[in-house]
Amino acid sequence: MKTLRLIGMAVIAVIMSVNFIACSDDDDTIDTSSLEGTWGLVRSAGWELCSDETEKDTWDYTNDPYNPDYDSEKIVIKKLTDNTYSITAYYYNAGTKVWQTGGSQTGVLDGKTIVLKDYDGWFEYANPIIETLTTDKLVLRMKYDNVQTDPDYDPEHRHSGDFTETYTKIK
Template sequence: MKTLRLIGMAIVAIIMSVNFAACSDDDEDIDVSQLEGTWGLVRSAGWDLCSEETEKYEWDYTCDPYNPNSGDDECYKLVIKKLTDNTYSVVAYCYYDNSSKWQMDGSSQTLTLNGNTLTVSQTNGDYGYFESYANLIIESLTADKLTIRTKYDNVQTKSDPEHRHSSDYTETFVRME
């Protein structure tokens, strides 16, 4: 009887330890209802490496989307509209140093959302704000703030198969509308 109780306690201990060793959910839940809107870039930081270069190009700059002429760097805003449950259109606008208004930058894009990962499913023109081969991760999304991490490694360009790019950067946006 003592042996059965010991075996029973050992089985219970094993079952409980398996329960506590469950995998954690790495994808933070985001409230996708907050994604639609107009977002102004406030910070961009990261690095880029071209196969023709020996050193990474690193940057960390801020801008004020409400006063885009205040800095030396180009300021961007994104207009994100929901198309279906997990599909969004994105149009980027840039406020160049010598202009006096927001101008469309590139072409509109269609993005598909899966968890906290965005994938470029279509670019309607030559180029869009997001690279089609990049991993786009929404690191945070609230009613007022959106942070997207863009990462790609050793990616071939369309025009030159020998030319490759790697990059890892984070952009933080604030809701403008």
């Protein structure tokens, strides 16, 4: 009986040690092998607030990237160097039924954050944080608070926001 109890305790010890090893804290790194490609927006949800407004602008909408309409967007991510990527955003012009460039930027991957180097029409106020990255799903989160947006226009004009963009790989 003592032998069975000793074996049982050994099995429990092995299981516990495997569980502790499996739960290591790797939250700051991601596998970037799936990052390159064309990603179609499937869901956008969150809020933004302009200092000229008193209420948050909230939204939660979905898209079918294979049947684009007026809310459709996509991004194309290309690896330039070891940790540097170009990101080009497109929006669908429902009138002409053509994808049009919405802006292009270069970003350096720092852990899960894409630190943008240029601002040309895409995520101007925040560096996107990669919340999920698999071979077919990319979730980016933008969060910013009280950001000065145009000092030449009005130095007191500020923006805040917190939203996620969920993409599926279409190429």
